Amino acid sequence: MSDTMQPPFSILFVDDDEMSRNHFARAMSADYNVHVARDADEAMTVLSRYGAEIAVLVTDFRMPGRDGDDLLREVAQAYPQIVRILVTAYADKDMLLQTVNTGDVFRILEKPLRTDMVREVLQLATARYTERETRQQRLLAMDETLAFLAHELNTPLATISLCARSVENDVAAQYDPQRQREIGLAATSMLNNAQYCLTLISSFWATVHKSGGQQSASGGATRAVRATRLIAALLDTYPFVASQRDWVKVDVEGDFVVHAMPNCVALVLSSLLSNALRALDGRSAPSLRVEVVAFPEPEIRIRDNGPGIAPEIKARLLQDPVTTHSGAGGHGMGMIFCNRIMQSFGGCLRIESTLGAGTTVTMGFPGSNGRLHATGDEEPSDTQLASR
Structure with missing residues (x-):
């Protein structure tokens, strides 16, 4: 692959029915990298490995063990950037309302799935994912740039403060009183301005982090x-x-x-x-x-x-x-x-x-295994569907 072509978006499809998983994978693998899982726990395992590249989750509601509602809520908490779609064959109004309210569902699809409808909804979902990613990147850019500036400016500003305090306290005796006073006032002004800048940086950074909506640029929150x-x-x-x-x-x-x-x-x-x-x-x-x-x-x-x-x-x-x-x-x-x-x-x-x-x-970059897809002699499992 060369020039600016990007890999396609990845989709995670979750359904306990093997025939449904195979049909979805065959129908969509020409346009997307498709991962499949048979239940909520297996879906979370797939996300722990491929969460960085998965744009859309499509999950059935009725599954053994934890249902689609539980999966949607967990994914909404752990992977908020992923667009979530629910598939159901049940016209249960109360269930649908609860799922939409707690899982932030983008769309609800009714079984049996029609290929043309799924393609249309996935196009809309990937567009929403791109919008979210762009917005998040802008927030991260502000956070990370501010963090770097704070780190780079704190040391020189602190040095200016120390020098100003030293000048303020140790004005040379050979200067006449008027000159000593002028130097002292200048040193005090330097000190006050440096401390103001330090306080401003600290306050602004704290405000950014308290405002919510973006992730920190450090630790596990980094995207x-x-x-x-x-x-x-x-x-x-x-x-x-x-x-x-x-x-x-x-x-x-x-x-x-x-x-x-x-x-x-x-x-x-x-x-x-x-x-x-x-x-x-x-x-x-x-x-x-x-x-x-x-x-x-x-x-x-x-x-x-x-x-x-x-x-x-x-x-x-x-x-x-x-x-x-x-x-x-x-x-x-x-x-x-x-x-x-x-x-x-x-x-x-x-x-x-x-x-x-x-x-x-x-x-x-750190790490020796940064590829997006498994390689080597590993056989693809049911949770990994070959991309196009």
């Missing part, structure tokens, strides 16, 4: 997003100039799930893309390749055929504020910023460059 989807979203929204978009090609050797801070990863991608495009400006045949690799380790590589970077500059790019485009306003903090983001969740940034031959920047 998982596929690498190809991050790249496709970036290329769809990046402000390319003139023919720049034509320079970019995407090669996918194996997709994987980005488990940590997807919006901060998107910031890194945007920064690296910007650097590569700037390096290609004026080249006779500009080429920029974005490569996605799942094995042996999950990586995203940004490869350009620009002028390359001198070894003495490349050696300092991830540690010191050096820049190869100071004339265009560069300050040399971009690569340091990107490196710190990658390191914050156990990843890394690597730079390979040859003068006159181009540069490759590799974003390395």
Whole structure:
């Protein structure tokens, strides 16, 4: 697979009837990756493995053990981004009302299922999933960016506060009283402003987290997003100039799930893309390749055929504020910023460059098994239906 084509959405179909599961899988596998489960417990097992990629849950109501209502409520709590559809052969008004109210059901389908109706509803459901995902990503972007800014600004602001307090207390004796007073007032102003900024950051961040609706950027609450989807979203929204978009090609050797801070990863991608495009400006045949690799380790590589970077500059790019485009306003903090983001969740940034031959920047992600689908000698179980 190459360029910006994304893998299809995945659907989880839950029904205790094997014939129904097989019919649904055959009918829908041409358009979606289909997973199936025979009951609520098996469905939760499938979600624990594939929850990051499943967009829609379609479940029967009447099943042995826990029914569809119980499953819908559990999924609504654990995987709120998944759009939920109920299938029933029973016209029980009270049951349907209770399920809709407690499980946040997108649609209710009556048995026997008609293929054309299911396809229509799934199209609407995946559109709703995309809307939810976009909204959630915007909220996460604010949360993660604020978290990073708070981390980066707290230390220098605290240092300013300490220096200001020291100046305020130790004004040199050689200054006349008027000068001492002026220096003291300036130091007090520095201290007050630094403390104000610290308080403002802390207060704003607390307000964001109390407002609800978004997940934290740390710990288990972090959402998982596929690498190809991050790249496709970036290329769809990046402000390319003139023919720049034509320079970019995407090669996918194996997709994987980005488990940590997807919006901060998107910031890194945007920064690296910007650097590569700037390096290609004026080249006779500009080429920029974005490569996605799942094995042996999950990586995203940004490869350009620009002028390359001198070894003495490349050696300092991830540690010191050096820049190869100071004339265009560069300050040399971009690569340091990107490196710190990658390191914050156990990843890394690597730079390979040859003068006159181009540069490759590799974003390395933690984990050695980030593929979306099982591989190797495993036989597919009933809970894993082969994708198209």
